[in-house]
Amino acid sequence: MSRRTLSRREAIKGTAALGLALFASPVKASAPEPVAITPQLIEAAKREGKLVLYSAMDLPVGEKLGNAFQTQYPGIEVQIERAGSERLFQRIGQEFSSNIHAADVITTADASHIISWKRSGWLAPFVPEDVAKYFPADYRDADGMSATSRIWLSSMAYNTRLVKASEAPASFADLLEPKWAGTMVKGHPAYSGTIMTATFQIVRDLGWSYLEKLSRQRVMQVQSSTDPPKKLALGERAIMADGNDYNVVLLKEAGQPVEPVYPAEGTPTISGPTAIFASAPHPNAARLFQAWLHTRQTQQFFSDTTAQYSAHPQVISRPGRRRISEIKLMKEDAAGVEKMMDEIKTRYARLFRV
Secondary structure, eight states: OOOOOOHHHHHHHHHHHHHHHOOOOOSSSOOOOOOOOOOOHHHHHHHHHHEEEEEOOOHHHHHHHHHHHHHHTTTTOOOOOOOOOOHHHHHHHHHHTTOOOOOOOEOOTTTTHHHHHHTTOOEEEOOOOHHHHHSOOOOOOSSSOEEEEEEEBBEEEEEEEEEEEESHHHHHHHHGGGGGTTTEEEOOTTTTHHHEEEEEEHHHHOOOHHHHHHGGGEEEOOOTTHHHHHHHTTTSEEEEEEEEEHHHHHHHHTTTTTTEEEOOTTTTTEEEHHHHHHHTTSHHHHHHHHHHTHHEEEEHHHHHHHHOBBBOTOOOOOTTTTTGGSOOOOOOOHHHHHHHHHHHOOOOHHHHHH
């Protein structure tokens, strides 16, 4: 199989053609009836004995989730394949083009991927009971193809041993000050769905001129949105220009010298949808996992242990953590990300020379 990197347009074209071959019937115009977790579903999943999860979550986060599922449903092995969302998108496109169908469930940090996969006919409609009852319409696909499993932010942050609180940058504009040149670290939109989504929102709200100026600040470039918080905690850089905020919060709670900053212009917001592939080799295990993942109990556990937010209205943020309602947010737009994906990758690589 060729490992050539596909462009967004090539991937969509290829998946659309394969989708027509795999699914002769048109996509339903509305979501199917909600499904509860029943003894019959559990037994069917246990007979399959395995679940393959393609995940954009930080591996320790994904493993916590997988271990919790295995504890509740012993006998079902969870195999996690972790990579940045943009890499996962390329991998899935390559696998499907070669008629390889290894993944059961996908959780991505780039909601625009769901648009492409849904258009191609690759996703299976499935609506967990809790999603139908409790999730706002903005956080569930109208045709039942996906549901938002987690919400987080791409914040700024600083190392408290290297930067005083009174001097720390409070806005994106502050990062352009000469004193921060050579002190920053940030993720890459060609690898990370979080950074892709955040870059789109920044370009839309602040313009490419902002990133042009930032690129002159000698910024350390890493791949995943999980990398900048780690570089910050190690003291390799004093300032995090972008990256996921939940790792910063967890590191701070563990006693590391880091502090998140939610910029005055607004903080990029990321929704992480999860979906089941229609070609899933373990379809019952996939449906059990999707239903379990979106229950109040699992969403509360996930929020508590990972410092991310939930679309489930019954989930309460752990005391001491900042509520998302207290933070000025940039608006999400998955369709906008899909349209600009190739442009963002190309212009960003040229600006930051990576």
